[in-house]
Amino acid sequence: MDLKTVKSLIDASACRTDADLKIRNVKIVDVYNKELFPSDVYVKDGYIIGFGGDRKAQEEFDGKGRFLIPSFIDSHCHIESSHLSPAEFSDAVVPCGTGTVIADPHEICNVTGLDGMQYMLDASKDIPLSVFLMFPSCVPATPFEHSGAVLSAEDVRAYIDNPRVLGLGEMMNYPGVNGADEGVIAKLGEAYRLDKIIDGHAPSIAGAALDSYVSAGIETDHECETPEEAYDKIRKGMYVMLRQGTACQNVLQILPAVNERNFSRFLFCTDDRQPQSITREGHVSHAVNLAIRGGLDPFIAISMATLNAATCYRLRDRGAIAPGKRADFFLSSSLEEGIVPEEVFLKGKLVAKNGKTIAKARHIEPVNVSGKMDVKNFSIDSFSLKLKSNHARVIDIIPGGVVTGAGEAYVKTDDDGNWIHDPGKDILKIAVIERHHGTGLHATALIRGYGLKHGAVATSIAHDSHNIIVVGDNDEDMLHSVEKLIETGGGITMFKDGRELGTHRLEIAGLMTDDSLGNVTECLDKMHEICERELCVNKDIDPFMTLCFMALPVIPSYKLTDSGLFDVVSFSFVDNCL
Amino acid sequence: MDLKTVKSLIDASACRTDADLKIRNVKIVDVYNKELFPSDVYVKDGYIIGFGGDRKAQEEFDGKGRFLIPSFIDSHCHIESSHLSPAEFSDAVVPCGTGTVIADPHEICNVTGLDGMQYMLDASKDIPLSVFLMFPSCVPATPFEHSGAVLSAEDVRAYIDNPRVLGLGEMMNYPGVNGADEGVIAKLGEAYRLDKIIDGHAPSIAGAALDSYVSAGIETDHECETPEEAYDKIRKGMYVMLRQGTACQNVLQILPAVNERNFSRFLFCTDDRQPQSITREGHVSHAVNLAIRGGLDPFIAISMATLNAATCYRLRDRGAIAPGKRADFFLSSSLEEGIVPEEVFLKGKLVAKNGKTIAKARHIEPVNVSGKMDVKNFSIDSFSLKLKSNHARVIDIIPGGVVTGAGEAYVKTDDDGNWIHDPGKDILKIAVIERHHGTGLHATALIRGYGLKHGAVATSIAHDSHNIIVVGDNDEDMLHSVEKLIETGGGITMFKDGRELGTHRLEIAGLMTDDSLGNVTECLDKMHEICERELCVNKDIDPFMTLCFMALPVIPSYKLTDSGLFDVVSFSFVDNCL
DSSP states (O other): OOHHHHHHHHHHHTTSSOEEEEEEEEEEEETTTTEEEEEEEEEETTEEEEESSSOOEEEEEEEEEEEEEEOEEEEEEOGGGGTBOHHHHHHHHGGGTEEEEEEOOHHHHHHHTHHHHHHHHHHTTSSSSEEEEEEOSOSSSOTTSOOSOOOOHHHHHHHTTSTTEEEEEEEOOHHHHHTTOHHHHHHHHHHHHTTOEEEEOOTTOOHHHHHHHHHTTOOEEOOOOSHHHHHHHHHTTOEEEEEBOSSOBOHHHHGGGOOTTTGGGEEEEOBSOOHHHHHHHOSHHHHHHHHHHTTOOHHHHHHHTTHHHHHHTTOTTOSSSSTTSBOOEEEESOSTTOOOOOEEEETTEEEEETTEESSOOOOOOOOSOBSOOOOOSOSGGGGOOBOSSSEEEEEEEOTTSSOEEEEEEEOEEOTTOBEEOOTTSOEEEEEEEOOSSOOOOEEEEEEESOOOOSSEEEESOOTTTTOEEEEESSHHHHHHHHHHHHHHTSEEEEEETTEEEEEEEOTBTTTBBSSOHHHHHHHHHHHHHHHHHTSOOOTTSOHHHHHHTTTOTTSSSEEEETTEEEETTTTEEOOSBO | OOHHHHHHHHHHHTTSSOEEEEEEEEEEEETTTTEEEEEEEEEETTEEEEESSSOOEEEEEEEEEEEEEEOEEEEEEOGGGGTBOHHHHHHHHGGGTEEEEEEOOHHHHHHHTHHHHHHHHHHTSSSSSEEEEEEOSOSSSOTTSOOSOOOOHHHHHHHTTSTTEEEEEEEOOHHHHHTTOHHHHHHHHHHHHTTOEEEEOOTTOOHHHHHHHHHTTOOEEOOOOSHHHHHHHHHTTOEEEEEBOSSOBOHHHHGGGOOTTTGGGEEEEOBSOOHHHHHHHOSHHHHHHHHHHTTOOHHHHHHHTTHHHHHHTTOTTOSSSSTTSBOOEEEESOSTTOOOOOEEEETTEEEEETTEESSOOOOOOOOSOBSOOOOOSOSGGGGOOBOSSSEEEEEEEOTTSSOEEEEEEEOEEOTTSBEEOOTTSOEEEEEEEOOSSOOOOEEEEEEESOOOOSSEEEESOOTTTTOEEEEESSHHHHHHHHHHHHHHTSEEEEEETTEEEEEEEOTBTTTBBSSOHHHHHHHHHHHHHHHHHTSOOOTTSOHHHHHHTTTOTTSSSEEEETTEEEETTTTEEOOSBO
């Protein structure tokens, strides 16, 4: 805070000058004592300067007896998962009561490296939502695929002293930490140097492996699956996040670990939350309400979403309704029965009402991050799938998650060994095409359980390297789909018999769009409907999200990268035939 | 932490190398979940690297089933109040279970300015106790006295980026904050610049005054008098300290404010703790045990003295027994019945056993802070007390505190108006002699209730400017006493009929000595006994501590500085006569 502002706050607080705003007739949710506190709240220059008393204010706002709740802090998210640019993301989540997010931009950085980091910093600078970033620690996620960039300890060094960069993003490379890998330690060292936070990502890690992970100074985890795992991580000093993303959700699973003695060690996060989830359920608000309905004391739930996150990430200027804190709060008529952010104030300004933003966030032109589709040596031959035998390996989709099975099947081939689609079997061709550096790399494999009868679906969202991934029964529609994505600069598209059935454009790095949540949701809803009706995609899966995870070579069993079919269990590439 | 150490910790934690130490057969106090957790603890390079498992260690220590408790953190203290140099202070408090102190060296800085700051940093550097400093914010405490130094915002700037300086020390000048005084704001600004902590000192401050104080970013308070005051400060976002000093104690008063919902906002501190209190009762341990005996859950009490303090002061490497934290802990056979630090480990080394240090702390030569006694134009005439009438103002001692009454009395004078001691009345002469800059300033007044029949008592500890203060019935003994202090470089001394009855030497800035707690306590015990027996000092007061506070012009009502009799209520100097 600059000294001029401090002086102004003190002057107003000490009643020598008028406040800008008085919020009267509210019950303040006091996250420190965890109780209600009826009082007026005074705001100056975007900060709370005091309660009650005989102060004067330029403007008054009648809270009508409602609850005044500090804005929520999302402790860990990837804005990219919303498909929205930071400005549109702000307009999408601010009406849900989210005031601050701590975002790891590792999706866009996998595509565009430091340009992506810079874009996320610039695009999230002057918008109502406060966006802090964690510098991505694991770009690329693995050496088995070709991402758009490789970020080193030197890159960390170039950005980590930015006051809006709170530390090092989720350290997914736990074998690298456990093995004291030099490159990993060098990245951690950059966080140590400035005493910044290091986020964790430690699914099912326990015992000595967890000890070494925590000994390395990694402070948070959002990957717990059981209350016992959460409890163990709390005991070892981590902050544990209750996560309510779209694909991965653990709020209700982990909730039994939260009690009156350890609640200060829990936070909430959304991690990967898709546009439709935000539209239909909300954001952090959804996680908080789930926890409250699950039996958690609402004051504790709110503290976890506010004060605890601010404490963990050392954001001293927020996380509570108290003097000197940012005037980030919202009004809700109900608490135990479900929090509904009816009027949202950020920095003392009314920015959203009844689920709608009042003033749209400022947009910036995406620089060096748009239309990135450097695909070379690409033709219909790129989809060739020649098999050495007809006993093939098959990626088996398992509905409800991102894990696949290591399947096998007897398939048809032509005289040259080329796979032939059998309409009687739900086996399709899947291909990944490198799109970042024109390497011409591409790979094909077989996938079972997607359901599609005829046509192709393609997307440029393919964790974590975000090459183009496409599934189909015929090479022509697959070719059209990929060509469409190259033309639009990325997105999700569907073709059938050479006809475009629908396209969701993601012109920013092939991951995000500068369009509104409403439009994106509408477009995706329509495309989902077409997927089901025209392409007959398996109703038990999300046709796009499922596809997005088929290239992620850290989640078992079979996955396909631009370099070939990968067996995550043996951690090696395997042939398409057994 | 340096990268070599991190690598070593990870290697040992991941069981690739041996640990240095295994503590087995203990019940770990888990301050996160607030429960017991039976496990082995492994230590490498001074850090905890994990629990249990099949690890190997170079050395084993049998905990014999006892409780393993993280070392206590004293959230706010003035080491000077112990009369001990940092090395001797370490040897004194480490056996009490204190592992870390956050010290505000404002006493020595009032005497020696930045030399005092530097000495405290140097002298506390390589000792078993971890000492962090807060840069004193209010030197001098008031403009009504002459201290040895004036510390400005520029001085703050010169020291605040030191990693062992955690921020700005207790901001006693709350009128200056409330008034947005430029010099005060500039000092606060130095803390804002590096996002460091600002400690508070806000006795009975409430309402708009507290709002403006907290709006200025001041985060802690240790001056609460009632549970209601504590609760109000918690609500406004402060961390509240339960203080158990020697003169000022509020643990049991404030305790009712601590509950299962807000406990994470409370800390413990000792503030000003005299040598005899440390010897007889312990240190932070005493405050913790008092709270436990007062009904506080022992896990919450321990968390307040460990995790909460580490969280507030952002000391991420301590405050709990968990991987990656410093191996600072101790063993106690009992918990609810009173914690007794039987064996104390700091950085993984056994440093104290059964109340005694095992290896003494390293001492350094005091540079530019010793023997500072620059008294000029001083003679027996300095004690002259000429009254305009025989209706005089009298400082009335009120036993049990540091507040005085604004008394008056009819006294005897000689023909020239000089005060004459009346053996039938308990009224004595008191004098303050400036000792820092040879200004020749001195002042005299009358004091009632000290009890002394014949002789004089003098000390160079006189809050906060620490000039020489002396009380007596006759000028000769007062002269001898002051001369003795000038000769020894400071301390406490007593004279009767020209005979020295005892002297406690405080050769470091006239405030501290490089002698042991045992010797200091023994010397003070003997002097107390002489005070009572030979000088007949009032048994209801501490003869030395009472004297130390008679020059502090911020606590009502009458006080004497080197510039004259001061009325704290009217905040102005007053004549010795009415």
